[in-house]
Amino acid sequence: MPPRVLIPLPDRDFDVTEVAVPWKILSRAGVEVVFATERGATPACDPLLLSGVIFGQLGAAPEAKSFYAELERDGAFQRPLAYADVDPASAHGLLLPGGHAKGMRQYLESTALFDLVRAYVGLERPLAAICHGVVVLARTLDATTGKSVLHDRRTTCLPKYMERIAYLSTAWKLGDYYRTYPEYVEDEVRRALARPEQLARGPLHLFSKGSDESDAAAFVVHDDNYLSGRWPGDAYLLGKELLRKVKVRSSSAEDADPESLRSKRG
Numbered sequence: 154m155p156p157r158v159l160i161p162l163p164d165r166d167f168d169v170t171e172v173a174v175p176w177k178i179l180s181r182a183g184v185e186v187v188f189a190t191e192r193g194a195t196p197a198c199d200p201l202l203l204s205g206v207i208f209g210q211l212g213a214a215p216e217a218k219s220f221y222a223e224l225e226r227d228g229a230f231q232r233p234l235a236y237a238d239v240d241p242a243s244a245h246g247l248l249l250p251g252g253h254a255k256g257m258r259q260y261l262e263s264t265a266l267f268d269l270v271r272a273y274v275g276l277e278r279p280l281a282a283i284c285h286g287v288v289v290l291a292r293t294l295d296a297t298t299g300k301s302v303l304h305d306r307r308t309t310c311l312p313k314y315m316e317r318i319a320y321l322s323t324a325w326k327l328g329d330y331y332r333t334y335p336e337y338v339e340d341e342v343r344r345a346l347a348r349p350e351q352l353a354r355g356p357l358h359l360f361s362k363g364s365d366e367s368d369a370a371a372f373v374v375h376d377d378n379y380l381s382g383r384w385p386g387d388a389y390l391l392g393k394e395l396l397r398k399v400k401v402r403s404s405s406a407e408d409a410d411p412e413s414l415r416s417k418r419g
Contacts, residue, residue: 168253173217201330214362242276261289287342306376
């Protein structure tokens, strides 16, 4: 059986690139990608990222949009599991994508998703998060310590300067579209950590992005089995690194359940 990766999503407003690019990298390598939403509804991305946000600018790149068009036809994407029905032990990897539009709050505030992530983290298998996906980890509390599962981890997340610039440059047209919450992502993630130096902001990037051919402009933080990225520009590198870790995991002696990822109620 192929290795498999679980990607939880909100019902709407996730980032096109942060989902479609890793999905493409994983699936073309033979990884089974399984999706989950809060109650099993078919998800949909942030539509402004397909149209270009403002005057055709700031949206997803053409390649990411083409990947998303493929993804929409994928059976696992069309028929996701519910968060509460996922058996985390059936996955070799877990990816938490981001997105900034208000529909993301369903995902970022879901106790069912926190429960799923907490159980998966306890398995010590490959785990990846990017952009606002790191907020899910910041809000997932360890059952024993009551602290975030990120408390002792090195991580990155959406840097404050990126979030602030996107908001200030578009507020005249879109209001607080780029501000998911009044608090910046970076500030919330910092509060979850034991020490300030655990957060790596990475090099200053506003327009340069990684691609399938080059990772020169991408930035991913490695902390044992955990990988984190900042924004869509890191999605290719994050997908490649997660694939590498999942392949190692799936071939190890402590392999996951050989059956396909399934409902615990089934």
